[in-house]
Amino acid sequence: MTKTFKKRLWILDILMLPAGLIAFFPFYLIIVNTFKTMQDAARSPMALPSKWIFKNYVQVFEETSILRSFLNSLTITACSVVLIVLIGAMAAYPVVFNANRLTRFAMLYLLAGFMIPFQATLIPLFQLMSDLHLIDKIYGLIILYMSGSVFVFFLMTGYMKSIPRELPEAAVIDGCSVGGIFWRIIFPLLKPITITSIIFQTMWIWNDFLAPMLFLNSSSKSTLVLQIYKAKGEFTVDWPMFMTLTVITLVPIFIFFIIMQKHIVKGIAAGAVKG
Amino acid sequence: MVKFVRQLQFQLFLLPILAIYSLFTIYPLIKSFFLSFTNFDGYTEAYDFIGLKNYVRIFSDDAITSAISYTLFFTFGKALLVTLLAIPLAMILDQKFLTRNIHRAIFFFPSIPSGLLLAYIWGFILAPIGSGVLNTVLRELFNIGPQPWLSAPLLAKLSTIVVATWAITGWHAVLYLAFLQSIPKDYYEAASIDGANRLQQIRFITFPLLAPAMTVSVMLLLTGGLKVFEIPFALTKGGPGYETYSITQVIVLRGISETQYGLASAMSIVFFLIVLAIAIFQVTVMQRREQGIQ
Numbered sequence: 001m002t003k004t005f006k007k008r009l010w011i012l013d014i015l016m017l018p019a020g021l022i023a024f025f026p027f028y029l030i031i032v033n034t035f036k037t038m039q040d041a042a043r044s045p046m047a048l049p050s051k052w053i054f055k056n057y058v059q060v061f062e063e064t065s066i067l068r069s070f071l072n073s074l075t076i077t078a079c080s081v082v083l084i085v086l087i088g089a090m091a092a093y094p095v096v097f098n099a100n101r102l103t104r105f106a107m108l109y110l111l112a113g114f115m116i117p118f119q120a121t122l123i124p125l126f127q128l129m130s131d132l133h134l135i136d137k138i139y140g141l142i143i144l145y146m147s148g149s150v151f152v153f154f155l156m157t158g159y160m161k162s163i164p165r166e167l168p169e170a171a172v173i174d175g176c177s178v179g180g181i182f183w184r185i186i187f188p189l190l191k192p193i194t195i196t197s198i199i200f201q202t203m204w205i206w207n208d209f210l211a212p213m214l215f216l217n218s219s220s221k222s223t224l225v226l227q228i229y230k231a232k233g234e235f236t237v238d239w240p241m242f243m244t245l246t247v248i249t250l251v252p253i254f255i256f257f258i259i260m261q262k263h264i265v266k267g268i269a270a271g272a273v274k275g
Numbered sequence: 276m277v278k279f280v281r282q283l284q285f286q287l288f289l290l291p292i293l294a295i296y297s298l299f300t301i302y303p304l305i306k307s308f309f310l311s312f313t314n315f316d317g318y319t320e321a322y323d324f325i326g327l328k329n330y331v332r333i334f335s336d337d338a339i340t341s342a343i344s345y346t347l348f349f350t351f352g353k354a355l356l357v358t359l360l361a362i363p364l365a366m367i368l369d370q371k372f373l374t375r376n377i378h379r380a381i382f383f384f385p386s387i388p389s390g391l392l393l394a395y396i397w398g399f400i401l402a403p404i405g406s407g408v409l410n411t412v413l414r415e416l417f418n419i420g421p422q423p424w425l426s427a428p429l430l431a432k433l434s435t436i437v438v439a440t441w442a443i444t445g446w447h448a449v450l451y452l453a454f455l456q457s458i459p460k461d462y463y464e465a466a467s468i469d470g471a472n473r474l475q476q477i478r479f480i481t482f483p484l485l486a487p488a489m490t491v492s493v494m495l496l497l498t499g500g501l502k503v504f505e506i507p508f509a510l511t512k513g514g515p516g517y518e519t520y521s522i523t524q525v526i527v528l529r530g531i532s533e534t535q536y537g538l539a540s541a542m543s544i545v546f547f548l549i550v551l552a553i554a555i556f557q558v559t560v561m562q563r564r565e566q567g568i569q
Contacts, residue, residue, distance in 0.1 A: 009370055010372070023445075029396070117501070122543060124306035128298075178281055242395075246392055265383075265449055268446070269452075269453030
């Protein structure tokens with residue numbers, strides 16, 4: 001590259017600095033205030049602490065059931081995602097490798113699901129959940145989230161079409177059963193799309209607020225997002241406490257982001273390029 | 276017989292998804308449709324068919340009309356703002372400058388945590404009182420008095436759009452970036468040999484080739500925008516009045532809190548139709564546009 005070209009790129013660093021700072025500012029704000037007293041935070045919210053304190057962190061673990069909520073979020077997300085991926089992948093199998101009139105109908109029927117917003121089904125869903133005694137049950141929410149498998153089904157169908165047909169056909173000759181072909185041959189080949197599915201479903205379920213708000217009442221079953229919502233009411237004046245809770249909640253999300261960034265970007269790109 | 280058994284084994288793989296989807300998506304949708312013509316209140320078993328009365332009531336219910344207009348305003352405002360910012364951002368992040376990766380991470384990260392949490396953080400910045408962070412900055416730098424960022428109708432609506440834009444622009448920039456990187460470098464080289472300057476290259480190579488990305492991005496922005504709930508709920512609780520009530524929030528309010536099942540179901544069906552109409556319209560228009568410029 002020529003020298004002038006490099007010089008121009010150097011200008012981009014300068015130009016982007018203010019934009020980057022503004023975008024990052026909200027995170028700076030909450031992090032810096034977790035080390036302040038209430039008075040200090042109210043007086044100068046943006047400055048560095050006049051005296052660094054760490055008691056907010058201790059207090060959050062003592063006064064809120066954040067660990068409990070973390071475990072609830074983890075249980076709900078992990079169980080739901082595993083079930084969603086399995087159900088979605090299973091459904092794609094006959095659609096791709098045993099296409100007939102029935103599977104084509106099933107595919108059209110499921111396609112409609114893309115257009116149906118959760119909100120449009122909310123009222124009867126609420127009744128249904130209460131009739132089935134699934135309200136305020138962790139497993140109730142997991143069962144509800146299983147409907148996310150429709151999205152995964154379409155991801156899986158697209159990917160499965162790229163698997164050569166000779167593979168399962170050879171397995172049939174070797175005497176492999178319908179189930180055996182899927183579990184031993186097809187499913188292991190789905191690893192890349194399984195990772196994409198897991199990431200997007202994890203982000204959806206971990207962050208979901210509406211369903212936990214409607215279907216989980218008791219505080220011992222709160223998810224992390226629900227806990228943040230309840231804490232907002234409890235710590236209305238104690239900003240540093242609320243911000244500390246928020247920062248602690250962001251830690252696992254940040255770790256997830258660092259580890260998964262490449263995969264997330266790949267997933268967005270793949271989804272976008274395919275349309 | 277063996278063939279029949281094999282067929283049956285295959286179909287069994289479809290059973291779980293069909294069961295879950297029928298029970299938790301299709302059945303509730305049909306029931307929403309059915310309830311929307313009744314005066315069912317959730318308690319009394321007896322209810323009457325009241326025809327289209329619920330649908331008429333939607334348009335005389337202040338909270339509902341306000342929620343529909345806010346949700347549409349939010350959806351289109353956010354889609355426009357994000358698109359205007361994400362494309363140049365993607366083009367900048369495509370350059371190999373020194374702090375590129377840091378900037379990518381900074382802009383992209385806000386799309387990962389929950390919208391509720393992000394909006395609460397912004398609540399401290401936009402707090403309408405004098406001690407709100409933005410108001411403190413304005414006072415100390417420009418000596419401007421406290422502005423009601425979240426308590427005046429128009430300002431509150433715009434604030435929710437700004438926060439949502441901050442949260443999702445990086446995500447859409449990544450989407451555009453994927454397309455930018457798939458444009459062969461030869462195109463630009465050929466164009467510059469032909470004497471096209473940088474702006475002409477952007478106008479005649481980059482934009483046309485970004486059209487399919489725009490279709491996907493705008494579709495996601497519109498369908499996502501219509502389902503908005505957490506950001507205005509966390510920032511304003513829907514206020515002032517019903518000014519920033521989202522459709523989702525009004526369905527929860529009228530349906531679950533006040534158990535006006537019939538009315539809320541009618542609202543759900545109208546919402547479903549709005550989503551459907553905008554999605555169909557957008558995909559046809561954008562695809563025609565894609566064909567037009569390619």
